Amino acid sequence: MxxxxxxxxxxxxxxxxxxxxxxxxxxxxxxxxxxxxxxxxxxxxxxxxxxxxxxxxxxxxxxxxxxxxxxxxxxxxxxxxxxxxxxxxxxxxxxxxxxxxRDRELDIPGRELGNIFGSAAFVGWYNGHPDFADLAPDLSCKNAVVIGMGNVALDVARILAKSRREFEGADIVDHALDALDASRLETITIVGRRGPHQIMMTPKELGELMDLERASPRVEPADLPPEGEDSMVEPGLRKSVKLLRDFAAIPENIRGEKPIAIDFDMFASPVAFHGEGKVTQVEIEETSVEAGRAVGTGRTYRVPADLVVTCIGYRxxxxxxxxxxxxxxxxxxxxxxxxxxxxxxxxxxxxxxxxxxxxxxxxxxxxxxxxxxxxxxxxxxxxxxxxxxxxxxxxxxxxxxxTFRDWQKIDEAEIAAARDGAPRRKFTAVEEMIAARDAAHD
The missing domain is CATH 3.40.50.720 (NAD(P)-binding Rossmann-like Domain)
Structure with a gap:
């Protein structure tokens, strides 16, 4: 054996x-x-x-x-x-x-400021991971910055932008749902070092931004490469770039009907966080792409940021x-x-x-x-x-x-406790999970 x-x-x-x-x-x-x-x-x-x-x-x-x-x-x-x-x-x-x-850390000045989180922690918070259930991000702010150009960054931006009604059918945990429902966000800026032809976002996830109730995506037309160059990238990325072009073409009057803007800030490399105790700004260096790599230009500007989530990889x-x-x-x-x-x-x-x-x-x-x-x-x-x-x-x-049979008892308890329209109410502490198992055996 x-x-x-x-x-x-x-x-x-x-x-x-x-x-x-x-x-x-x-x-x-x-x-x-x-x-x-x-x-x-x-x-x-x-x-x-x-x-x-x-x-x-x-x-x-x-x-x-x-x-x-x-x-x-x-x-x-x-x-x-x-x-x-x-x-x-x-x-x-x-x-x-x-x-x-574990989060890959963005090692730039100001990283110790409050209300800056890695995506492993932030995603774990709204998904109910016991290690991050007590994270308590402050969402009573106007400006969020999400750093990264992959699907995790899209997930974070979308979750931040959604209304409570849009979470019907989702298993988001109650503490996150309540905090998101009370948020006062007006702008979510997605920051990436390179351009549209280097994003790691897939068409399905990008397309979801078009269907949000209270948020609209925005891309600067100047950040888009000549349309003829799209034929040189692989088909999946070509679809994603087409969506970015669609975002850029949304008329201002249509975009203005929704209270939250999701801004794509490309050719932008974070170089420092600023604030007193808590983050208030991200300092950005403009970049250009040379041989597929982002190269700093020396020109910098600042983006308002009361909340920052870095989505730059894991360890x-x-x-x-x-x-x-x-x-x-x-x-x-x-x-x-x-x-x-x-x-x-x-x-x-x-x-x-x-x-x-x-x-x-x-x-x-x-x-x-x-x-x-x-x-x-x-x-x-x-x-x-x-x-x-x-x-x-x-x-x-x-x-x-x-055991797995024990997990099935925990599963049953989560499903039984679900709020209306949700598949389950997750236990967010190990002690709660063990208690649910033990209660099923009594």
């Missing part, structure tokens, strides 16, 4: 478990660990709450999770509740699928005794191999790139590599204790494990 531990229950983790099942059938036992008592990682706490269709992929993971030889082990922090060496002793292979849950959280690539912000690895018996997959392997679906071939590829290593070293023939050994460790150290 092969025993595999997967650390992280998001898409990379469950696709890896699925791949192991397909290769070895019932000749493998898989434990999927997560530090939270709830599974699915960024499906639950990263995907925008108004994008419920994307979250539907969790049903595929549930099918894997409910099979006899896969077990969810929630409420266990690897590196704290159990170390990597212990897992390596218990399992034939340990796969780190922890994602990239994996280090784990003690696991080699880490500080520069890349991920585990040091060679095609997913870290050390003998230790692997990584998904964002923890390649950095924060690709879509949810990108993790599927990544998960299958790492299982193929593990199979190659098993054959070359005959390690899979070595007896390992697997989950029985881990359960003995948990009993000895007093760990309170949460």
């Amino acid at each position: 092969r025993h595999i531990a997967i650390v992280g229950s998001g898409p990379a983790g469950y696709y890896t478990a699925e791949a192991a099942q397909k290769l070895w059938g019932f000749d493998v036992r898989i434990d999927v660990f997560d530090s939270l008592p709830v599974p699915y990682g960024l499906i639950r706490t990263g995907v925008a709450p108004d994008h419920q269709s994307i979250k539907g992929v969790a049903r595929r993971f549930e099918k894997t999770a409910l099979t006899e030889n896969v077990r969810f082990v929630g409420n266990v922090t690897v590196g704290q509740d159990v170390n990597i060496e212990t897992l390596k002793q218990l399992y034939h292979a340990v796969v780190l699928a922890t994602g990239a849950p 994996t959280s280090p784990i003690p005794d696991v080699p880490f690539d500080e520069r890349a912000g991920r585990f040091a690895n060679d095609e997913g191999r870290i050390l003998p018996g230790l692997y990584c997959v998904g964002w923890a392997r390649r950095g924060p790139s690709g879509t949810i679906g990108t993790n599927r071939p990544d998960g299958y590829a790492i299982i193929d590599r593990i199979a190659e290593d098993f054959e070359s070293s005959a390690i899979s023939s070595v007896a390992k204790l697997g989950r029985e050994g881990f359960d003995a460790h948990a009993a000895e150290t007093g760990l309170d494990l949460v």
